[in-house]
Amino acid sequence: MSLLEARDLSVTFGGVHAVRGVDIAVERGELLGLIGPNGAGKTTLVRLLTGAVRADAGTIRFDGHDITRAPAYARARQGLAMTHQLVRPFRDMTLAENVSLAAAHAVTARPLAALLRTGRGAARRRAGELLERLEITEFAGRGAATLPLGVQKRLEMGRAIAIEPRLLLLDEPLAGLNQTEAARLADLIATLNREGLTVVLVEHNLAEVLRIATRLLVMVEGAVLASGAGSEVMRRGDVRAAYLGESRAGTGEGRGARG
């Protein structure tokens, strides 16, 4: 049984059919690269899976449970975590506070316990470890809104990992990072995956995706165009055409500054 299985997912915004009849299965332990030109519906698919957006049609099963109608927080508690393409830190909190809040998920899941408890120790320690792994410890005490984009991207990741997910959906975590930083973060994603975390990686930085992904899924115009091993998928004519159709975005260059 796949860890996550979505059937026939569709959603329309106004007149835009952002995701149309997508079938997707994420296998346990894989690092699935999800690529596609701008506007292909990658972000929308991620948001459908985590519950930020409700599907007009289709079903989603996570670890055998039907979560189609479950709210976002319930899916997060079951082990679905995501990062936002456009970073969304809690702006008036420090970096450490942002990640600590996520690390305290066992307490914050019960409001009464959250009301009674003040101790930050355990969550702080856990957050500290994550900041260390993400190599952003030096920014721990800084206000989240004042951080460089590259650090905010890693804050997103730290927060998502802190809830101890079984499936991590990353929406362009490498955008806004320079080449060295991107390579290091990609290494970390690969390491987390090897340690047992299943990952879906939405990314325009094809070089890094091809380097670390165990499988590739290509979306175009709201639908899945191709799926399979990276090198095979990239050889396909229709995939190349889809990419060439949109001004050489395929190299991932010139997109560095995008949030």
Added chain:
Amino acid sequence: MEAYILSLVVFGALNVMLALGLNMISGFCGQISLGHAAFYGTGAYAAALLSISGLPFAASLALGALVAGALGLVVGFATLRVREDFLAITTMGVGFLFLGFVRKQEWLGGEFGVAQIPSPLSPLGFAVLAVGGALAMVALSLHLRRSWMGEVFRAVAADEDAASTLGVDTARYKLWAFVLGTACAGFAGGIYAHVTGLIVPDAFDFIQSVTILAMVVVGGIGSTWGVLAGAVLLTLMPELFRFVNDYKLLIYGALLLAVMRWSPSGLAGLAALVRRALRSSPA
């Protein structure tokens, strides 16, 4: 003179309770409310009627807070899906609904309100009770801010959707904020009813709601000590300057806008600025 001072102390303390309660909802949790007076009124009416029906004072106070908190839960539930501007308008509507309802109810005394509410304490006794209650709410407020619930409130205020992707049931937390904040108002209402012995609907009108909001904003939204100072300041202002009373809505409205425009963190923000200036200037 002594009676005047004591009643000023009572009303100052009541305002502190009201402002701290609203601050839990709007300051800590980011849910703007323009109808806080409705919960003040609910607590006042409930406690008054219970006392008249023979219940002991302490029980009436507690139940008044409970009834107000219950109404807060209902209003919170009904407004879960509305945010920001719409929430402000909806809560304002709740205030008007409350007034409209109370004014038309025979059993609540209609326009004339409820009179002959028993007065179980001396003026000094009420002052001690009110100040004690206000201090308890300061303590609750300080604890809340330090607790994990306070931390979640901050996250909900900043970005509700991001908080829910971390497993936070944001709706439940917003309801907690509403219940805690409105119960504080209900408790204050109970004391108010017994202090004055007479309550009328107009005491819980829109001007009252704006006044409470002005205390929170002038003091510094989200800051317990700032809100405390704001409540005391705006209690004294109409006493020191008579004309303030006649133009309350105008003056408090203008004050609200001015603070939001030029000093969004209110007195607390100014205090922080001064502290920083003192620290950085060579002594």
